[in-house]
Amino acid sequence: MKRAKRWLANVACMDLTLSTCFVQVHDPDLALTFYRDALGLELRGDVARDRFRWITVGAPSQPGVAIVITNYLHGSLADGDAIAALLAKGALNGVHFRTDDLDATFEKLRAAGAEIVQEPTQQPWGTRDFAVRDPSGNLVRIDQPPAARPHPLDAQGR
Secondary structure (H helix, E strand, O other): OHHHHHHHHHHHOOOOOOOEEEEEOOOHHHHHHHHHHHOOOEEEEEEEEOOEEEEEEEOOOOOOOEEEEEOOOOOOHHHHHHHHHHHHHOOOEEEEEEOOOHHHHHHHHHHOOOEEEEEEEEOOOOOEEEEEEOOOOOEEEEEEOOOOOOOHHHHOOO
């Protein structure tokens, strides 16, 4: 127990921000078309080595956060087969995005031919969201946070 408390104390002093996340795909070109053209992310890098690619994309509004789309898997052939099976089933989560106009974003993705998993829905925790799958089967959720509620006194003109 003493050891865990020391570890927690060290973690509490850290100032961490998200910089990069990885999304496993089976076809980098299809994935790039989805993430760049359908979602509107900017292409920041595209590195190829042998039959593998690491494509870096991100939202223009978040220059410090990147998503690396890759077909590379560090592991054995059996690991690759397991990931391929999970991708084929759509069992891997992808990323979550936020937008200020959920309905317009949904219509854009529907028009782009994205596989719709869930249409815009009001969730019990207060946000509206929808879900699609990328061409590899990764789940992509997009939400619109609830509008800020005015303070009750503001409604009375105070």
